[in-house]
Amino acid sequence: MDVESAEIGELAEHVAAWENGVDPAEVDSTQRRRAYVSLHQTHLPRLDDAGVLTYESTREEIELTETGENLSVYMDVVPGDDIPWSEFYLGLAGFSAALMTVAWLNYYPFSIGPDAAYGLGIVALFAVTSLVHVVRARRTRLGTGDAPPTTR
Template sequence: MSGTKLSGGADSVAEPGGPDEDGEPSPPDVTEDEIFDVLSNRRRRHALHAIAGAENETHDLGELSERVAAWENEIDVAEVDYAERKRVYTALQQSHLPRLDEVGLVEFDKDRGTVDATPALEDVEIYLDVVRGNEIPWSEYYLGLSGVSAALLLAVWVNAFPFTMVPDLGWFAFVVVAFSVSAAANRYYSRDMKLGGDSSPAELE
């Protein structure tokens, strides 16, 4: 999965700013590794959440800093003091926004102090694709569950002890229930784990 492009074809190698089929500049491709890297930082997640929450809007760095500071301190924007705002402002200006601009998720104008979302940001639909509390990607969780289920059913197939103490149908039912419960949990925890929206980031709710 490493290096997979989130936009364009599987073998796309388009350069940032290169023309698309209509002759318009095409957005740079963003790899999954880059997505996971930028989302691994809490402050960048909050900044992207704020930016993605307002489509076709140019964000002022000062206002963006206040909103992120409010989320970090779990207070209202009106309660953010100068030190809290300045700390976030400096970090966004010098580190986080340039990094997001570098991978192609935002367009950051440092001189004007403005930030705009790029079309590539629309591809980042899942906010945190992890099993809550364990920081395990759901894809890895299901892979592990599949392995355990295969080993279990193989043991039942060869009549290994102590698996013979439970009817075969019981083990098959266990596997079905395990996947059903996992799928329900995945849907429940992931339904609000998206970038954008009017509310605060899901991890704060």
């Protein structure tokens, strides 16, 4: 299914598959029709009114608008037992500042190496954690799995 445009029938098939916990190929006509009617009469007109997509009841295709594309930033799923990344990076910055302070004051064992080495280590630490952040965000992004998070 194309992200920027889709046929209503194809969308209804995917929604019915998610709702019933089956593959799209296993959706029967009753399940598909129920999802189609709900999309056609309720959800798509409301999304069209909100400017998220363009939908005309006489056409069988819907298209994502620029507003809809801009909503993708809100589609990340954050697990309930996870700390927000903003707090993680704040803690990492505090740890890095403490490390650089101790290295600058030449406390043992930080007096052994040059301060630049600790600075490079901190840059590497931020780079690795940022890479982990990007990978996790892509894995938990809404719409990347087989089913919406609420029906798993």
